[in-house]
Ligand code: ATP
């Protein structure tokens with residue numbers, strides 16, 4: 001993409017109410033635009049990041065047998081009345097409920113257990129039809145009380161929700177562990193550290209697991225084990241204290257703030273029972289279906305990555321989710337022939353990279369100072385910045401700088417493509 005054609009522009013200042021780092025940099029960099037508190041548009045740069053995260057999630061869900069579907073977001077109240085959540089005060093608080101045509105009660109989807117259970121029920125009759133793993137990636141709507149942490153807590157936000165259906169509790173447990181491993185891979189691939197964290201399992205299961213990314217900007221409090229690879233949510237372990245022995249006896253824990261980026265839950269028969277979803281076992285006897293649900297918030301992950309990877313100049317995108325891998329900056333020169341050489345060199349490089357399938361943005365704007373271009377590159381945070389200028393061309397080179405590293409160096413134009421290719425493919 002050429003920056004001269006990008007319809008968004010970077011902003012000098014963030015809106016006053018953008019308190020968190022993710023809101024500040026994502027808005028200033030032209031990744032998202034706030035429509036109202038908790039509701040955002042994804043602009044070309046931000047949409048590329050969101051899509052990359054969704055694709056990582058999709059790959060990992062497909063790898064554990066997930067079949068992707070898309071359920072409606074506009075929902076009838078009927079199944080919610082069946083499950084008892086339509087009038088549950090806690091649920092009512094977040095649900096957007098209103099009247100549709102014919103004065104019917106409807107709501108906007110804020111989670112989909114009530115939709116998926118009767119849907120899968122239509123196709124599951126015997127033990128031979130199970131297990132079933134289905135997921136969707138869709139916007140959810142929740143009337144969150146506070147929505148001031150940028151895209152971390154939206155009133156409309158993106159979610160991947162996976163649901164599994166099993167014949168036995170053992171089979172559910174096994175799949176649950178598989179999802180836990182898949183979630184580890186998702187967050188590692190997205191470039192963040194998210195710890196499996198014990199949380200309350202509700203009325204149906206002793207524990208569930210959240211994936212918590214430790215950061216000072218988090219809303220949750222967790223106690224992290226000594227190895228730094230497991231944690232307990234303060235909500236379920238209220239007696240735990242900073243420095244106290246971990247519940248599993250593995251050593252003292254450390255209290256930290258964290259953001260929940262995903263969670264996995266054994267629902268067992270919480271929803272299959274009210275919907276009377278059963279299957280026939282080998283003896284022809286009806287048995288209850290066991291269910292699990294597993295969520296990840298791709299839009300919250302976008303914000304979490306920014307919280308984890310930024311400095312005082314802007315975002316530092318991990319390669320796996322960066323909107324573009326390479327940011328070419330061509331500078332202007334007084335001499336017209338030099339100026340032409342800068343432009344053709346930058347353009348050739350841009351075209352070669354595109355031919356190689358490498359995501360590249362080229363700051364080809366004229367009449368913009370070098371300082372402004374560098375500030376934009378830092379703010380936007382692509383992993384590799386390549387400068388072509390009079391100075392670099394005098395050495396038949398480009399200036400190579402990795403975002404997040406202090407030093408730049410000159411790399412000869414000859415062999416530059418190979419070096420970029422290997423940089424981009426390195427993990
Ligand atoms: P929280 O405790 O943060 O409100 P939750 O327990 O309500 O989260 P779930 O209903 O399990 O979350 O949703 C699954 C995932 O969706 C969460 O782990 C999180 O990544 C994401 N998510 C939930 N609520 C929001 C929101 N308001 N904005 C953005 N992402 C969200």
Ligand code: MG
Nearest residue numbers: 094142144153
């Ligand atoms: Mg919530």
